[in-house]
């Protein structure tokens with residue numbers, strides 16, 4: 001049975017990340033960042049630097065001999081809980097988890113070098129597969145011809161801030177492409193989620209280095225880790241929404257009572273609390289299954305997404321409603337959480353897709 | 368402090384002295400109690416060794432491997448989960464010596480005389496009276512209790528009764544152990560929605576309870592009852608079950624075995640409930656791990672809420688999945704079961720019986736209030752009855 005608790009080290013890690021985010025990533029900062037000119041890129045570079053160069057967090061999943069921390073998905077999940085709680089505009093999930101996992105599946109010196117670069121945090125990577133893609137689902141690729149790539153990919157999260165893209169091609173291989181080079185155009189799209197925006201990428205004879213012949217396995221591994229650990233981000237989002245809403249409804253008075261004393265609201269918040277409690281168990285289980293490389297990891301990842309995604313959305317929607325008019329404003333941060341939660345519910349496969357995956361995995365076949 | 372190794376040694380010694388294969392079940396259970404291996408966290412001489420609660424698993428695993436008989440915890444659930452911790456917490460030495468051993472071995476079944484026709488969720492409003500007889504010092508109890516599970520098999524009852532109607536409702540209550548063989552105790556079956564009668568009405572007419580059977584101080588009954596109710600809720604979550612170990616098991620099996628029953632709509636609902644059931648199982652497991660690690664979280668408060676809903680949704684789906692078969696029911700005969708046997712019966716029974724899961728042991732509405740107030744710290748409901756003498760409350 002998996003270990004569903006947090007170790008003391010994990011709690012210490014959480015405190016450190018939370019303290020940093022409290023200082024550097026309050027809601028006003030996140031909002032200002034989201035409205036910054038596109039030229040500045042989608043990410044908070046200073047915050048990213050503090051998390052990666054300062055705390056070494058980008059290398060948690062990278063073995064020590066490649067310059068990483070040699071930690072596990074359990075620690076990365078704790079980091080994601082805190083990043084979710086702050087809707088932090090940093091490419092942690094996309095670079096330090098998904099791209100890193102895809103590279104870990106590649107082997108070879110090219111991938112090793114890139115892993116060290118990503119672990120150091122100075123290089124940001126992104127897997128060039130649409131964010132909505134579920135692990136195991138078909139994905140778009142581009143044409144490989146005479147050592148160069150041609151074609152267009154859409155829906156690539158955090159591509160606008162990435163230095164390196166990991167690109168699947170029609171020959172079945174996965175390639176590394178520098179975004180700063182000739183023949184690569186990254187076009188940022190206006191996205192529902194301001195803190196993890198999408199971009200389209202076009203390749204016109206873009207030079208590329210082969211990472212592995214087996215793009216499929218690498219993409220699958222990256223997406224599975226993304227789906228599994230996204231549940232921890234969703235847990236962080238849901239927890240923030242619940243905590244803030246409880247705080248607000250205790251303070252806000254109407255009818256000469258705190259609105260949080262009305263039973264209709266109390267019951268809704270208690271229901272949400274139960275969903276959050278369940279989400280924590282599902283998210284811990286998924287992180288632990290990946291860390292232990294368990295045979296149950298596919299089930300654990302699908303289960304976590306099937307459960308956590310709707311909870312995060314529900315939490316954000318309840319938070320907005322129970323804040324009343326103020327929840328509808330741009331100044332109040334709840335919209336950042338709703339946008340992230342809703343985008344997350346599509347990222348790495350919807351809950352419905354993960355349920356379908358489970359139908360296969362646990363043998364509950366469709367009619 | 369006793370460690371796992373020593374417990375293992377003691378368990379093996381017990382097994383050697385009383386080989387399960389040749390020892391009478393009751394004798395084995397008594398010997399186990401006397402060896403302090405019944406509930407290892409209880410004090411020595413009372414079935415335990417004062418060991419950490421988490422080490423019980425060591426003993427249980429050894430005994431299970433050896434095929435030792437168990438004390439049928441489901442049949443004696445109220446005694447085990449609620450009466451025992453209350454007796455331990457508030458009983459006199461004599462009471463502990465008298466009650467705990469036969470309770471644990473299952474020789475004596477317990478029931479809970481708490482709810483009354485006029486006092487369910489608002490338990491502290493209860494009206495059953497206990498009046499002290501000046502001559503004998505006994506308490507004379509009159510009143511009516513209701514929904515009393517297992518009253519028909521019980522030897523003893525935990526009973527709360529009003530001893531001072533002039534005080535506000537929470538303050539005039541006293542806690543007793545009631546002898547169910549007293550001639551003043553009349554148990555009448557209440558037939559349930561399932562056809563059987565698992566619970567009862569209990570009429571108490573001049574029942575004499577010796578003062579030696581009082582648990583805790585006079586007027587402190589509400590405080591004592593809190594211990595009982597807290598343990599009731601804790602004992603519900605935190606059990607280790609395998610994947611598909613709950614009600615989802617039979618539905619998943621039917622789905623696999625009988626492809627002709629499948630529809631797309633049912634498939635969607637089944638998958639969602641499978642996910643919910645598996646996640647609830649993990650939450651229970653997490654609660655268990657927290658208890659073992661000595662860091663109990665508030666998760667327990669939500670467990671029963673979650674299970675009640677799941678049981679109801681899953682069993683509802685199961686009846687539908689079975690189609691024509693779901694239109695049938697296994698047996699409406701009026702029976703007096705000793706325990707609730709969800710898996711031993713069919714889908715229709717599960718559907719009907721699980722309706723009680725959101726009522727018994729505190730309704731889901733009341734549990735939501737508890738989570739909102741005690742876990743989330745939201746303001747309590749306005750209370751108009753707190754400082755009013757019980758006798759002056761509207762009824």
Ligand SMILES: Cc1cc2nc3c(=O)[nH]c(=O)nc-3n(C[C@H](O)[C@H](O)[C@H](O)COP(=O)(O)OP(=O)(O)OC[C@H]3O[C@@H](n4cnc5c(N)ncnc54)[C@H](O)[C@@H]3O)c2cc1C
Nearest residue numbers: 479480481482487488514515516723726727728729730732
């Ligand atoms: C199968 C079964 C076995 C039982 N076994 C026992 C037993 O062995 N011993 C024993 O003492 N009791 C037993 N009970 C009784 C059980 O504890 C009570 O039924 C329960 O506490 C509810 O009380 P009530 O039935 O009087 O409902 P009421 O309290 O009258 O409730 C009626 C409705 O009002 C709602 N409600 C009440 N107060 C509030 C509030 N403050 N806020 C919102 N909603 C509220 C309730 O949730 C419910 O929906 C058993 C019940 C069942 C169903």
